[in-house]
Structure formats: C-alpha cells, structure tokens
Amino acid sequence: MENRSVLELLKSTLGENKVLCSLENLYVYGFDATPVYRGKPMAVIRAYSTEDVMKVLTIANDYAIPVVPRGHGTSLTGAVIPVEGGLILDLSPMKRIEVDVENGIVVAEAGATIGEVNAECRKYGFFFPPDPASAEVATVGGALATDAGGMRGARYGTMRNWVLAMKVVVPGGRVLRLGAPVYKWRCGLNLLHLFVGSEGTLGVITEATLKMLPLPEKIVRLLALFETVDEAVTAICSIRRRALNPLILELLDESTIKSVNEVFNLNMPEVGAAVIADVDGPKEAVERLGKEMAEVFEECGAISVRIASDEGEMEKLYAARRGAYPAVSRLYPIVLIEDIVVPLSKLAEAIRRIKELSSKYGVAIVVFGHAGDGNIHPCICMSSRDEESMRLAEKVFYEICRIAIELGGTVSGEHGIGLQKVHALVEELKYRESSWLLEVMREVKKVFDPKGIMNPGKFFMRCRKCWEV
Amino acid sequence: MLGSVKRYLEYCKRCGFCIVKCPVSQVFDGLETFSPRGRVLLLYGMSMGELKATISIAEKLFSCTLCGYCTIKCPAGLELEELFSSGRRTLNNIGLVPGEIAEISRRILESGNPYNAPLEEREFWTNYIEEAPRRRGSVALWLGCTTAYRRMDTCAAAYSLLKTLGVDVAIVEDERCCGAPLYYAGYLKEFKDFLKQAIMRVMNTGADTIVTPCPSCMRAFKEYSAKVGLNHGLKVYHLVEYLGKLYLVKPIPRFELEARVTYHDPCELGRHLGIYDEPRKLIESVRGVRFIEMNASRELANCCGGGGLYLAVDPDNSIKIAVRRLEDVPPNVEVLATACPSCEVMLSIAVERLEADIEVLDIADLLWRALSK
Ligand SMILES: Cc1cc2nc3c(=O)[nH]c(=O)nc-3n(C[C@H](O)[C@H](O)[C@H](O)COP(=O)(O)OP(=O)(O)OC[C@H]3O[C@@H](n4cnc5c(N)ncnc54)[C@H](O)[C@@H]3O)c2cc1C
Ligand code: SF4
Ligand code: SF4
Numbered sequence: 023m024e025n026r027s028v029l030e031l032l033k034s035t036l037g038e039n040k041v042l043c044s045l046e047n048l049y050v051y052g053f054d055a056t057p058v059y060r061g062k063p064m065a066v067i068r069a070y071s072t073e074d075v076m077k078v079l080t081i082a083n084d085y086a087i088p089v090v091p092r093g094h095g096t097s098l099t100g101a102v103i104p105v106e107g108g109l110i111l112d113l114s115p116m117k118r119i120e121v122d123v124e125n126g127i128v129v130a131e132a133g134a135t136i137g138e139v140n141a142e143c144r145k146y147g148f149f150f151p152p153d154p155a156s157a158e159v160a161t162v163g164g165a166l167a168t169d170a171g172g173m174r175g176a177r178y179g180t181m182r183n184w185v186l187a188m189k190v191v192v193p194g195g196r197v198l199r200l201g202a203p204v205y206k207w208r209c210g211l212n213l214l215h216l217f218v219g220s221e222g223t224l225g226v227i228t229e230a231t232l233k234m235l236p237l238p239e240k241i242v243r244l245l246a247l248f249e250t251v252d253e254a255v256t257a258i259c260s261i262r263r264r265a266l267n268p269l270i271l272e273l274l275d276e277s278t279i280k281s282v283n284e285v286f287n288l289n290m291p292e293v294g295a296a297v298i299a300d301v302d303g304p305k306e307a308v309e310r311l312g313k314e315m316a317e318v319f320e321e322c323g324a325i326s327v328r329i330a331s332d333e334g335e336m337e338k339l340y341a342a343r344r345g346a347y348p349a350v351s352r353l354y355p356i357v358l359i360e361d362i363v364v365p366l367s368k369l370a371e372a373i374r375r376i377k378e379l380s381s382k383y384g385v386a387i388v389v390f391g392h393a394g395d396g397n398i399h400p401c402i403c404m405s406s407r408d409e410e411s412m413r414l415a416e417k418v419f420y421e422i423c424r425i426a427i428e429l430g431g432t433v434s435g436e437h438g439i440g441l442q443k444v445h446a447l448v449e450e451l452k453y454r455e456s457s458w459l460l461e462v463m464r465e466v467k468k469v470f471d472p473k474g475i476m477n478p479g480k481f482f483m484r485c486r487k488c489w490e491v
Numbered sequence: 492m493l494g495s496v497k498r499y500l501e502y503c504k505r506c507g508f509c510i511v512k513c514p515v516s517q518v519f520d521g522l523e524t525f526s527p528r529g530r531v532l533l534l535y536g537m538s539m540g541e542l543k544a545t546i547s548i549a550e551k552l553f554s555c556t557l558c559g560y561c562t563i564k565c566p567a568g569l570e571l572e573e574l575f576s577s578g579r580r581t582l583n584n585i586g587l588v589p590g591e592i593a594e595i596s597r598r599i600l601e602s603g604n605p606y607n608a609p610l611e612e613r614e615f616w617t618n619y620i621e622e623a624p625r626r627r628g629s630v631a632l633w634l635g636c637t638t639a640y641r642r643m644d645t646c647a648a649a650y651s652l653l654k655t656l657g658v659d660v661a662i663v664e665d666e667r668c669c670g671a672p673l674y675y676a677g678y679l680k681e682f683k684d685f686l687k688q689a690i691m692r693v694m695n696t697g698a699d700t701i702v703t704p705c706p707s708c709m710r711a712f713k714e715y716s717a718k719v720g721l722n723h724g725l726k727v728y729h730l731v732e733y734l735g736k737l738y739l740v741k742p743i744p745r746f747e748l749e750a751r752v753t754y755h756d757p758c759e760l761g762r763h764l765g766i767y768d769e770p771r772k773l774i775e776s777v778r779g780v781r782f783i784e785m786n787a788s789r790e791l792a793n794c795c796g797g798g799g800l801y802l803a804v805d806p807d808n809s810i811k812i813a814v815r816r817l818e819d820v821p822p823n824v825e826v827l828a829t830a831c832p833s834c835e836v837m838l839s840i841a842v843e844r845l846e847a848d849i850e851v852l853d854i855a856d857l858l859w860r861a862l863s864k
Contacts, residue, residue, distance in 0.1 A: 094511075094521075351504050
C-alpha cells in the first residue's frame with residue numbers, strides 16, 4: 023500500500039485532526055534537543071488514548087511503517103529522531119494523573135510531565151523522587167523509555183527504581199500490562215524493566231504506575247569549595263562511605279563556576295571545584311547530619327563550607343548548579359552534553375583526562391554532574407556549527423566515551439544511547455567482551471517487534487545515517 | 492531579515508523548557524507548531540531556506556499572545572516574544588498576514604481604533620463624571636482604545652482618582668489608537684505614523700508626563716517609540732505606577748471597602764515592564780480589603796489569552812485561555828482585580844462563561860469605588 027493510502031487509512035481510523043501532514047509539522051517534529059541530528063517523518067500522529075495507540079500500531083505493523091514514540095522531544099541523544107521517516111507518535115496529549123495516597127502510588131499517562139506528576143503528588147504531601155533537570159518538560163513515557171535520573175539519583179536512582187507497573191502497546195496493537203500496582207512483585211521474568219530504558223524500540227508506554235514518597239520534613243543544603251577537583255572528589259567518596267546518605271551530591275568544576283559567573287554575575291570564588299550537597303529527614307537529624315557533612319568537607323581540605331540558613335540562601339547556594347546548563351547555553355551555540363559514569367574511585371582521573379583533551383584540542387569542556395553516583399556531564403562547547411568544528415566536537419565526544427570505558431565505567435548513566443552513542447555502545451560491549459549481547463538484544467526485539475517498525479535505526483541496530491567516527 | 496537572526500536562532504537548544512507553560516501550546520494540547528519551540532524552529536527553517544514562508548506558518552506566528560512566559564523559561568536567554576514579533580514583521584513585509592489581523596489593522600487605519608467605533612463615542616465615558624474634563628495639564632491621561640470604548644467606567648475612575656488626588660490631569664483631545672496593535676501585527680511604518688500623531692496630541696495638552704491605565708499603550712510610548720526612532724522625552728507611567736509614586740509623597744486618602752480581593756498580573760505590566768509591587772500596595776492600601784495572592788502570580792502569572800492580537804486570530808482558544816486563568820483564583824475571592832483593560836475584558840468573558848460568582852475590576856475602579864464609599 024502506498025504511504026498516501028496508509029495516511030488516509032490512519033485518518034479515517036483516528037480522525038483527521040489526529041494525523042498531521044503539513045510541511046511545517048513534519049519539519050518541526052524532525053528535531054530533538056541534540057544539535058546534530060535531523061529527520062523527517064511522513065506524518066505526526068497525536069495520541070489521546072491507549073486506544074489511539076493501539077490503532078496506530080495495528081496499521082503501522084500491517085504496512086511495516088516505522089513508528090517513533092515521542093514525549094516532548096528533549097532527548098539529548100537523537101533517540102526521538104525519525105531517521106527512517108515513518109510516523110512520529112506524539113503522546114504529549116495524554117496527561118491524566120491520579121494520586122492514590124492510601125497506597126502511596128501515582129498513576130500517570132505517558133504524556134504527563136514529571137513536573138506535573140510532582141505537582142500533583144505535592145498536593146497530598148508527597149513527591150516523586152527522580153528529578154531529571156528537564157523534569158518540567160520530560161514526559162513520564164520519555165523518562166521511562168530513557169530510564170532518566172537526576173540529582174536525587176545519589177539517593178533514589180533512576181526511573182526504573184520507581185515504576186511498579188506499565189501499560190505498553192506493542193506492534194500489532196496488543197496491550198501488555200507489565201508489573202502490578204503493589205510494592206513487591208515476582209512473577210517470572212522482569213519484562214517491566216525490559217521496557218524501561220528501551221528508548222521506544224520495543225513498544226509504546228501509555229500509562230505508568232509509580233511509587234511516591236512523603237515530602238521530607240527538612241532539607242539542609244551545603245556548599246563546599248575546594249582548590250582542586252581531586253580534593254572535591256576525595257570528599258565525595260568520603261561522604262559516600264559514611265552513614266550520611268546525601269540526597270544530592272553535585273560537582274561543578276572551575277570552568278562551570280567561571281561560566282555561571284560570566285553569565286549570571288554570581289561572584290562565586292573561581293576555585294578548582296565546588297560541591298553542593300543536600301541531606302533530608304527529620305529536623306533534628308538533618309541538622310546533625312549537615313554538621314557532620316561539613317566536618318567531612320573540612321577534613322578533606324575544603325577552603326570554605328557554607329550551610330544555608332534559610333530557603334533564600336538554599337536557593338542562592340544552588341544557583342550555580344542550576345545555572346550550569348543555562349550558562350553554557352548562553353555562551354555557546356553548540357553544546358554536546360555527555361553522560362558518562364565511572365567508578366567513584368576513578369572520578370578524579372576521568373575529569374583530569376577530560377581536561378587534558380580540552381587543552382589538546384583547544385575545545386572548551388565544562389564539567390558538572392551528579393558526582394555522588396559517579397555520573398558526570400562533560401559539555402563540549404563550540405562557537406560554530408561549521409563542519410570542521412562539528413567533526414572536532416564528535417572526535418572529542420568519542421574520546422570522552424572511551425575514557426569512561428577504559429576506567430571501567432559506561433557511556434551513559436541516564437540519557438541513553440539513541441543515535442549519538444551507537445558506536446560508543448558497541449565499543450563498550452567489545453571492551454567487556456560482550457559484543458554478542460547486541461545479538462541477544464536484537465532477538466528480544468524481534469519477539470515484540472518482528473517487523474522492526476519501532477524506532478528503527480536506533481541503538482542496537484546499525485544505522486546507515488549515523489555518525490562515522 | 493530572518494537571515495540576520497540565523498545566528499541568534501542557533502542558540503536555541505530545543506530543550507523545550509519554554510513549551511509547557513505556553514498558554515497557546517496548552518490549548519493545542521502541546522502541538523509543537525503552536526509552541527514557542529516550534530515557532531523558533533519555523534523561523535529557523537525559514538532562515539535556513541529549508542521552509543518556505545507560507546500563510547500557514549504566519550498563522551502559527553500570530554497564534555501567540557506575546558505573553559513572554561517562554562522568555563523567562565529559556566535557559567539560552569532568548570528574547571522569544573521579541574523574536575516572534577520580528578518574525579511577524581518579516582512575514583508581513585512579504586504579505587503573509589492572517590486575514591483577521593489584516594482586518595483589524597485596516598480598521599485602525601480607517602477609523603482610528605480596532606473596534607471600528609465612531610470617534611465621538613471615544614469620550615462617551617465623560618458622561619460618567621460630573622464636570623467637563625480638562626484638556627490641558629501637566630499630566631496627560633492617555634486612555635487607550637480598549638479602556639475608552641470597552642471600559643468607560645475605568646476611564647471615569649482613572650480620571651476622577653487623579654483629579655481627586657490633586658494631579659494636574661488633562662485628557663487628550665482627539666485621542667486615537669497609539670498604534671500598538673499595528674506594531675504587534677508587523678506594520679511598522681503605520682505604527683510609527685500612529686505613534687507620532689499620538690505623541691503630538693499628548694504634547695498639545697502641555698503635559699510632560701503620560702499616565703495610562705493600558706500597559707500596551709505604555710509600552711508603545713515607552714519602548715516601541717525608541718525602536719522606530721521617535722524619541723519624545725515624555726515621562727511615561729502606568730496608572731498604578733503613578734499612583735504608587737504619588738502615595739509616597741501624599742497622604743493616602745481614606746479608601747475603604749470590605750472585600751476579598753486577588754490580583755491578576757497582566758503579562759505586559761508584569762513580565763514585560765516589571766511592575767509587580769505597586770498594584771499590590773494599592774490594593775492593600777484599601778481598608779477592609781483582604782488581599783489574597785493568586786496562584787501563579789508575578790513573573791509566573793499565567794496569561795489571560797488576549798495579548799498579541801490572539802483574540803482576533805482565534806477567539807475560541809483565546810477565551811479558553813482566559814477560562815483556564817480563572818482556575819488560578821483562590822477560593823472565596825470576591826474581586827479579581829487587574830490593571831489592563833484587555834485582561835479585564837478577557838477575564839470578564841471567562842467569568843461569564845463559567846457563571847462564576849466573582850467581579851472583575853480594574854484597580855482604578857476598585858480604588859474609586861473604595862474612595863467614593
Ligand atoms: C536541558 C536538559 C536537561 C536534561 N537533564 C536530564 C537529566 O538530568 N537526567 C536525565 O536522565 N535526562 C536529562 N535530559 C534528557 C531528557 O530530558 C530525558 O531523557 C527525558 O526523560 C526525555 O523525555 P521526553 O518526554 O522529552 O522524551 P523524548 O525525547 O520525546 O523521547 C526520548 C526517548 O523515549 C522514547 N519515548 C518517548 N515517549 C515514549 C513512550 N510513551 N513510550 C515508549 N517510548 C517513548 C522516544 O522514542 C525516545 O527514544 C535532559 C535534557 C535536556 C534538554
Ligand atoms: S527554552 Fe529556549 S533554548 Fe529551550 S527550546 Fe525554548 S527557545 Fe529553545
Ligand atoms: S509569548 Fe506566550 S503565547 Fe507566545 S509563545 Fe511565548 S509563552 Fe506562548
């Protein structure tokens with residue numbers, strides 16, 4: 023059947039208003055938050071219900087049309103780019119959220135944002151722990167499909183730790199109900215977690231049952247400044263070894279501090295590194311923990327340690343971390359953000375080697391991230407998008423991935439593989455002598471998606487159009 | 492023109508932080524082409540020669556209230572509503588303007604106001620005051636079309652308040668549109684002509700100061716004038732700002748009114764002009780008033796849906812936005828005050844739609860009522 027006829031069929035099945043084919047829609051839905059990748063779908067489908075998704079996956083499967091599920095397109099890896107055309111399945115209209123206080127769960131449709139989920143939980147005195155920096159816009163479906171994490175990852179891990187059940191539609195239109203809305207569930211293979219982080223390559227998440235937690239009574243925030251990254255990392259490791267259980271443990275290197283000073287006039291001392299830490303819990307306990315943490319920072323050579331005295335100061339101490347990405351965004355038109363994880367013991371070495379790359383290639387690399395779990399975001403910053411600059415950026419990008427692999431880490435802690443890290447994934451698996459795992463993944467995919475229509479050209483399928491380094 | 496913003500557009504990281512709170516994006520259930528990020532991409536596509544400018548793209552750029560919420564969300568620091576205004580101008584220059592916008596502009600050019608109302612009706616409001624208004628004074632009260640034609644009580648309240656407070660106030664003879672809608676529509680030359688005439692009319696009163704209850708008019712005199720090279724030297728204030736200043740030097744008269752009041756920050760007065768405190772201080776100065784902050788206020792106030800000529804382009808969705816804004820009103824509020832005639836009109840329509848038991852008032856009306864009491 024010709025594409026035009028498939029579109030007519032989609033229109034007659036879903037309704038004209040849900041199938042968009044105008045040039046400007048096709049153009050706009052061809053981007054995500056990466057500076058490199060572009061695609062062009064043949065149509066954009068707006069899903070308002072699981073039934074809509076079922077209809078789309080039935081027709082798409084019948085006629086072998088690629089389908090790329092999409093939340094809000096904030097992927098930093100090209101994961102949502104329709105490289106092989108086909109349909110963009112926009113789930114952002116599906117926004118229903120229901121909080122179940124008694125059972126400590128929240129049920130959300132795929133298009134609700136993490137921020138909206140949190141706002142709903144807050145009404146009842148709860149919060150949803152994973153907090154990607156993009157929480158205000160990242161959708162539940164997108165965050166689950168990328169297994170997103172965030173600053174509170176130091177304590178709470180990533181999305182997979184907070185999902186109990188999901189409704190997923192697979193090619194052919196069948197609905198899988200994975201997991202159960204209870205806190206423990208052991209029934210055969212864990213297919214629920216198979217779909218978490220699958221980046222839209224197996225099926226479409228339409229609804230998720232998530233765990234939530236009561237809001238902490240109090241949070242204490244500290245800012246510690248160090249002469250060197252090594253000292254800061256030593257302090258982070260030291261804190262990790264004690265029963266301080268930080269909520270967040272964030273690192274900013276000197277180039278980050280300089281960038282936020284330049285853009286936001288924060289007047290922070292331009293020292294080698296800064297660490298921001300939060301502890302939470304009952305009032306009396308956190309005040310003691312905050313003091314103990316300050317002592318650890320001092321023992322590890324901090325030049326200064328500040329404990330915020332009120333909400334205003336907490337916000338101020340946090341301004342540098344919050345401003346990190348905006349600052350580089352304002353200073354450079356092109357920012358390639360990495361997402362590597364290394365063992366904590368190797369963090370200082372990783373940052374040192376990244377800085378060497380920066381000098382070697384004369385490229386600005388700003389490093390900040392969730393150092394508490396060894397996950398950092400080196401940002402390769404370019405002033406121009408000409409071909410030479412982009413090639414250089416790609417080269418540096420891959421060298422940073424290699425540093426992570428060689429230090430026993432991984433190329434992605436939370437953003438995922440998408441298009442951007444296809445080669446890095448291959449290298450990482452090769453390094454671990456596990457290349458055959460790609461084959462296993464392909465076989466698993468075939469079970470749910472025998473025709474290969476789900477988000478084709480992505481992480482475990484070599485893509486003709488992806489980067490060659 | 493778009494070529495010249497190409498570099499600027501490259502700073503957009505497509506992070507999407509701007510899309511979630513965009514009122515237009517919300518009523519389109521997040522459809523990208525009606526979101527700020529989508530509009531940036533449409534401009535980018537045209538600037539790169541990858542998209543051909545069409546009337547359909549123009550409709551997307553005109554489907555925006557220019558509320559500026561996206562700008563405060565943008566980590567890359569892009570001045571988005573400014574960018575969208577300049578995009579509108581570019582499209583207008585090549586004749587791509589939605590029919591409704593062309594129509595409203597034609598009405599302004601022909602009748603001197605967007606409502607096609609006869610000029611003599613502009614001063615009907617003077618029937619609400621006891622004596623004939625003064626035509627010369629050191630402070631010109633510039634009413635603006637929406638206040639003059641649609642909010643006659645506010646005209647009377649503003650004039651009477653200023654007079655009662657001892658201000659040497661005059662109204663502007665033969666006032667017509669300041670041209671702000673033409674600016675939003677992208678007719679820059681016509682805007683300049685209108686603003687020039689407006690400035691001359693103000694100067695004819697002998698005033699060195701303009702006070703207006705309309706934030707759009709205020710921006711035309713204060714901000715857009717410089718953009719078209721009209722440097723007039725007049726001091727320009729919004730009514731609430733001027734009253735706030737006055738209160739610093741004059742004893743506050745005995746305002747009294749028993750009411751639970753909340754305040755809607757107009758986008759143009761708040762996010763664009765940075766005036767947040769004065770309206771609150773004025774409301775709180777009224778004895779008997781219990782002021783309750785609205786949900787989503789100050790910089791984070793949600794739009795009423797009427798700005799940027801959006802009401803003309805898409806009245807249904809524009810009103811939907813106003814209805815959504817009412818959800819931010821705390822329970823048990825009796826008066827929803829604001830300081831912009833367009834917001835007052837939009838919110839009043841929403842109240843009517845919902846049959847809500849709440850009165851929408853301009854601060855001038857609220858104060859005048861409190862004073863007369
Ligand atoms: C400024 C910025 C900061 C960020 N910070 C963080 C951070 O701190 N931590 C972090 O982990 N990530 C971060 N990200 C990356 C990104 O925001 C997250 O990966 C986010 O979870 C993606 O959500 P989305 O709704 O935008 O998904 P999209 O970008 O639309 O999609 C991402 C992937 O998920 C798939 N997908 C989307 N919805 C569904 C669905 N319903 N069913 C199946 N598959 C689906 C897509 O096909 C694609 O493969 C950041 C991004 C930006 C721009
Ligand atoms: S917030 Fe700014 S950088 Fe992000 S998508 Fe919107 S315009 Fe682009
Ligand atoms: S100015 Fe307001 S309406 Fe226009 S794009 Fe920005 S947020 Fe949306």
